[in-house]
Amino acid sequence: MTKIVKLYLISEQIDKDGNRVDYKEINSILWNLQKQTRDIKNKTVQLCWEWMNFSSDYYKKNELYPNEKEILNLTLRGYAYDHFKQGYDLYSSNISVLTEAVCGAFKNAKKEMLNGEKSVLSYKAEQPLDIHKKCIKLEYDKNFYVKLKMLNKAGKKKYGIEDDLNFKIQVEDKSTRTILERCIDGEYVVSGSKLIYDKKKKLWKLNLCYSFKANEIESLDKNKILGIDLGIACPLMASVNGEFDRFSIKGGEIETFRKRIEARKRSVLHQTKYCGDGRIGHGRNKRTEPAYKINDKIARFRDTANHKYSRALIDYAIRKNCGMIQMENLTGISDNKEHFLKEWSYYDLQTKIENKAKEKGIKIVYINPEYTSQRCSKCGYIDANNRELRAVFKCQNCGFEADADYNASQNIGIKNIEDIIENTLKISSANEKQTKNT
Ligand SMILES: [Zn+2]
The missing domain is CATH 3.30.420 (Nucleotidyltransferase; domain 5)
Structure with a gap:
């Protein structure tokens, strides 16, 4: 069973000299990552179209559809990932999450897009930032903290950030507390999550996905x-x-x-x-x-x-x-x-x-x-x-x-x-x- 808990984050970033990094700076980094996310998503859609057109031409000539792995040496989403993992500041695992999501969405919407029942997939500004489960680390030290791996090497260098992004989690109720404790204990398993900017609160919100085994009663x-x-x-x-x-x-x-x-x-x-x-x-x-x-x-x-x-x-x-x-x-x-x-x-x-x-x-x-x-x-x-x-x-x-x-x-x-x-x-x-x- 998978659930989501919404967590508001306060930046706790410290720079290499031990000074607190202003939240504004973190904002501008994350906003940049949003732009890059949107860019990669729309370019992935473009790749999917190109592959689809290539496939139908190939089919006309050969009466069979091309095999992704034979032609690209990779699956289409692997190819997209390979294509975009450089030239951006996003951490590579997070890029793989988002190219996979876009390829999946394209596949699902393909028929309707071709029939004109659905407009062509396109991603607007302020995209949520996808975070691979490996890039999320929860910690407890009087307060709850989360470390997010959002930047690759080039990105860290560009923004002068040495560590992963570090946030304090606002915990206002007991149930959120319990969930976080269980995630840290390993009773709950954290999976891929999303980081979203809340304009009203002017805070970043982590939609943390976690799953747990249903509370099965063995004796039934x-x-x-x-x-x-x-x-x-x-x-x-x-x-x-x-x-x-x-x-x-x-x-x-x-x-x-x-x-x-x-x-x-x-x-x-x-x-x-x-x-x-x-x-x-x-x-x-x-x-x-x-x-x-x-x-x-x-x-x-x-x-x-x-x-x-x-x-x-x-x-x-x-x-x-x-x-x-x-x-x-x-x-x-x-x-x-x-x-x-x-x-x-x-x-x-x-x-x-x-x-x-x-x-x-x-x-x-x-x-x-x-x-x-x-x-x-x-x-x-x-x-x-x-x-x-x-x-x-x-x-x-x-x-x-x-x-x-x-x-x-x-x-x-x-x-x-x-x-x-x-x-x-x-x-x-x-x-x-x-x-x-x-
Ligand atoms: Zn009877």
Whole structure:
């Protein structure tokens, strides 16, 4: 798992005579490096174009594409790196990071650029400075410091800098502190990062990338599945197949909040439309502001609630020792699902569940939810009539009766449920044919 922490840097550069180097000087060096970065990036794009044109001509003549290594003796990005590692002040590893990034971006955008759907890649001023992971050194000595290898030999000579660039890190909160401590301890691994100039704060900001092993729980049973149904009667129901125990989120809390907020929204809209009150004369934006604020409030409530629900659900999965979660794949579901589901953004909830599951080493499998609400989790019989009452499931074959959402979650928690359902449907349609024929 890779994350980024934003660190504001204060220059601590000392020159060879032991005097502090003015931040202004460091600024001008880094601004120069930004210009050089932009230059190299745009020239790399140029190289990529040239290679592409050469390739298509080559293809016309030879009916095959040229091999980069045969023609250039190097890969294209290696060639670009080789081309630009001299003549600039940037440290070579950082140049290799940026030529690699540009070649990758060009490759990804090539088709769209050729079709005219995307304008040709071009890099504007104030490029972030790419820093190779080897060029970042964190230190702690009462404060946190970072040494950045930004300049090559020629660059150091040019600017009269002997050492790597040295900064003190502004640490304002405990979580940043913990992250830095773990990076220094080696518990977290620092990877390639970016240095960006923050115009407002007039400070350089290091977007430090670090990664760590997910906090996997070894003891979880990789084959034990928790099935999650995004339901009608309650927004979320989870259970392990064969177990009566279940985890559910009651819709009540969400519904109450929604009704309350919607009533307020209506009244505010009504007010602004008919009464005008004191807000008139301040322009339309001012008058409609409260309605927007309410939408914000709903979004915030949903975010907080989904965090809470996903955390509770993952705790349940761990209690149940489940190493796997099966959920409905919601893509492609549009109007046939309940209106309420769409409003409550299940995608957001699912994303949060997925992220938290990954942190614990729980695998997520998405399944096609079709027929999972019509199938009897006891005997496997599939029939739309099993759901005569929406909230209650009653099997027309074996008489099994249960909460409809619970029954669906039981089905969703079965390994290879899609294949099982497909087989059942095949057999029952074959049986039907046979009955007709006889
Ligand atoms: Zn049944």
